Amino acid sequence: MLKIQEIREIIKLIDQSSIQKFSLESDGGKIKLEKNDGQAVTTVTETPQTPQAAPTPVQAPAPVAPAAVAAPAPTAAPEAPAAEVVTDETLHKITSPMVGTYYKASSPDAEAYVKKGDKVTAESIVCIVEAMKLFNEIESEVNGEIVEILVQDGQLVEYGQPLFLVREN
Incomplete structure (x- = not known):
């Protein structure tokens, strides 16, 4: 059930x-x-x-009105410091394509897909978002360097919520 x-x-x-x-x-x-x-x-x-x-x-x-759905994302405590970094217009945001749970690695004992400072390509897997018992691999979408990780492992994420900031090459 x-x-x-x-x-x-x-x-x-x-x-x-x-x-x-x-x-x-x-x-x-x-x-x-x-x-x-x-x-x-x-x-x-x-x-x-x-x-x-x-x-x-x-x-x-x-x-709920769309404005109310988008409002909770900025109120999360871990994202507050990253909001200042977002002002850099040259950074690309990798966002969650769905509501689910963010995981930085394929299993608790595995190494994280990416860390701050890692180089990624458009096809690089950066994390997993679990939704309804399905584990969805999220790709970088751009070539560049991970500047900031905006969420914590195991955190519930919303659709469109920024997960990473990437400085494009």
Whole structure:
């Protein structure tokens, strides 16, 4: 069965997209999302393992205005010092393409994909963002040098949130 945090992430993704209906069956559970008049309605159903099990409806929060969705990113404490570095217009921001959890390495005992000062190419993998149990490798997109790492290992990241600053070659 999906955890409440996973359901919240799915709701955010659907809310930010143009999708009107969404259904997912996984691990003995079923989730249906549907947008009605600007408000997402979510129904989560567990597959009955005993005769008395019943569907549990969940009302999702009302959609948030895009300005409110983007606002939380700058309030994170680790990003505050990096905000001053962002003023350098020559730096390229590598951003998160999705909501998920940032990991600097492929496993806890593995070496980080990149460190501050490392040279990267457009195809270099710089990190992993986990979303709904899928591990997505994030590429640099540009050739250059990592100037700043803006997030901590294991931190929840939002769509479009800057992860790295790169000085392009």
